[in-house]
Amino acid sequence: MHNRLPRHIILLLLILICGNSIAQTPVRKPDKIFKIDQTTIEVLIEEVNKTDIAYKKLSDPKGPLYAIPKKDVWKIVWNNGDIEEITPPVTATAKARKPTDLIVSKKKEEEKFWEKSGLYAGARIGAGLSFMPKSNGLIEGTELAYSGGIAVGLHKKALGIQVQALYTQVGFGVSVPVGSTDEVTSIKGMQSQLLVPLTVITSQKAGPIRIGVSVGAFGVMQAGAGGLKISDASGSSTMKNCDTCSDKGLGFGVTGGIGLTILEGPRHAVFINADWYYNLGENKDYRPGETSVNTHLGLLSAGVLLHFPGKH
The missing domain is CATH 2.30.30 (SH3 type barrels.)
Structure with a gap:
């Protein structure tokens, strides 16, 4: 009979072989x-x-x-x-975006003058024609007129109300009586007026400009003494004051006009206006330099309006 190893010795050898194999396997x-x-x-x-x-x-x-x-x-x-x-x-100042997700931010353009709301003031200057009615004292027709003044208004975007104070010089011609002495050939006069229109205004954008219309009423009164220029046959002329050139202290009428805003920024607007002032009423005693309600006036003027500071 062959000698056999005891079972416990065989088991011990197997354990040692496996343990040695495991020990040689590296740990990752x-x-x-x-x-x-x-x-x-x-x-x-x-x-x-x-x-x-x-x-x-x-x-x-x-x-x-x-x-x-x-x-x-x-x-x-x-x-x-x-x-x-x-x-x-x-980083904290950048965000990971795909090229298709890139957003190009554009600074919002500030609103223009007539796109805002609020109080404004401005000045204007202009010239035009005064239209004389038919009468016994004045020559029917047209004479030069000049105007300048200030405006104050309140608007909500393109709709507003405006009051103006305009110092106006109105020209007129006086009829020369037949058979007058000193060989007088012509008499020209200039009357100073204070014209106060109160109007409602509105406008609409039309390409690079803005078109507006205005309607309202006005009051007018003589402002200071008028002047007369009397010319004779020799070509010489004489200037004289005319303290009583008006027989009425106050007149009134209606007005309307159209305007163009040619330059417009956030706080300013430059405009050109054409306005018509139609006097109402009757004259009973016409005198040279009459400033009452029958003297009509057409003015072409230019000016600038400025927003008052503050949030609009």
């Missing part, structure tokens, strides 16, 4: 994944493809594969110490 060190959200995980990375990183959990190296999108990973620190940057972190 973990890889570190640093995420965009500033968290870190230790895993066993199996694969890195175009879109994802596949890994196994350190606690279950033979378990299932997990994946994390590369866009969520800042960098990988491999178990040998190598560092591989996957997605650079975004």
